[in-house]
Amino acid sequence: MRDADGAVIYVGKAVDLRSRARTYFQPSSWEDSKVRAIVSEVADLEFIVTDSELEALILEANLIKRHRPRYNVRLKDDKRYPYVKITWADPFPRVLITRRMEQDGSRYFGPYTSSSAVHQTLDLLRKSFPYLTCNREITGQDERPCLYYDIKLCLGPCIGAVTREEYRAMIKGLARFLEGRGEEVIADLEARMKAAADALEFERAAVLRDQLQAVQRVVERQKIVSSAGVDQDVIAFAREDDDACVQVFFIRGGKLLGRE
Template sequence: MAEFGELGARAAQLPCQPGVYIMKDAAGRVIYVGKANSLRSRVRSYFQPANSHTPKVLRLRESIADLEFIVTSSELEALILECTLIKRHQPRYNVRLKDEKRYPFIRVGLNEEFPTVTTVRRIAQDGARYFGPYTSSWAMHETLDLLRRLFPYRTCGEDMERHRERACLYYHIRRCPGPCIGACTREEYREIVDQLCLFLEGKGAQVLRGLRNRMAAAAEALQYERAASLRDQIQAVERVIERQKVVSASLTDHDVIAFARSNGSACVQVFFLREGFLIGREYFVLEGTSEEQDSEILGSFLEQFYSEAAHIPAEVIVPQVPDSALVIASWLRERRGRKVTVKVPHRGEKRDLLHMAQENATATLASLRAEWEADEGRAVTSLEELRTQLGLAETPARIECYDISNIQGNHAVG
């Protein structure tokens, strides 16, 4: 650790401009990333007398060996850069999503002539549409199975310009419209994909209107078999929509976010409301929250979640004002291209929804903690059994394995 005097002197020389500061330990690892409207004021505060800091900041301060900074043109730009660096380095003293892997998305290849529907873990600026993130791969694949039944789409990598003589099994079981054999035109296939995207956006009423119009047009053109197929599709979509929970006709495009904390862990619950329906929910576990204020946890989550989210709603409902609320709202507006409101409701149906999300976050965290404790108990039992079997004096704290190769028992390497 560098002397506080040296670090304090360096902090005093930082510019009074917006930016990001990066703290490293003696091994060169990034241990904390922060943003500031004034780099000098913010970083100098870390080197004030110890009685003005939380235990977490004191531990951080003891670990700092080096300090870097990046000046930005605005506080908004600093927020974006901070979020990028936290995801890249996963600093131990930052609030961060527990699962380091990227969450999966559904990708609809609208940039393709006959769009495919696939799963990815990274959003690219390639003209495709992305939906997610999903915290559960199982839930995402369940969604894909449902979409396949409601809006049959191709999953093959066939060249659509070279028509096949025979269709695959998916065509015969009505899970693909068969563009590879010319059973549907490019325009007809695109209509299916457009309906699929609207359904994923939660615009069920718009999907049904489109399907009914197509059914009426088919019947008028005496295409009775196609009209009957569209009728069956309409009924299937209606059954799915009926199972969705009606929340409010006035809440058309909202995310409701609440979180619970217990013994150093935090669980965030997100409800997705579209056209008055609760179309889905996801939970996220955060690390590094034990000594943080609720407003700091909420602000960090909003930054990390919406930096990856495929859709930004018109309004985000939260339990309290997050850190850097105005900057976050400006950033969300920039990402969405239209106004975004971050609101703390005090009464009415929005408050009731927030309470419901809070209860779900509390219940989810309790369930997760029970799982973690059970896993920890099994690990302790297994290590104790290993100690007994190997005749060790103490329970092993670390186990190393070495792989070697040899040629018929000789020339071992590894």
């Protein structure tokens, strides 16, 4: 949503855009002070169609980071909105959903406008990045792993099935993915898989292969506007009689990240 000066004042996502936009202009919604403020200022509405809710979630976060719309920035002070938290200060970082940011050495992604979408996204990404969810102390010397290890939703650091360095490398990949840098994750996994195979570490190479295939399936769902995977600013121009419209599309890594 833009104001009369063209400045972005709010970024959101919706499965049904028509229904979502209509709610802003229904008197029953004006009891919310933020909705009243947005309606009083909005002069233009733009939309970008994505191929999945995961792509929409990442695009939403990138647009908020790029434009810092005033009504999204205010979400940082509102505990109702969720963040994805990676406890990076821990030897084996965990991935959590939280509604409060703290100065604790963790990395935070968000805020996001839909709690259910964040939960669904992490459920999907966990198949590609099987991160820890338990609270046990990780020594690498436990006799048995939990069920999640058996169903490939955890790498089993509790029994020493993965090293600290390997686990943190996986979490770095998850962080890059949340930043919309899926191609970098794939390139890194391919290099690590090849290195493991060259070193005759075939079990480790097989784990990396499975992770690579899972990530590729997720990335393939995202909208590609350039098969070359390049960074571009594309200018589009349309004219009819005395009216003209110009837009700039920002493409990074072959994906559309925004437009003005």
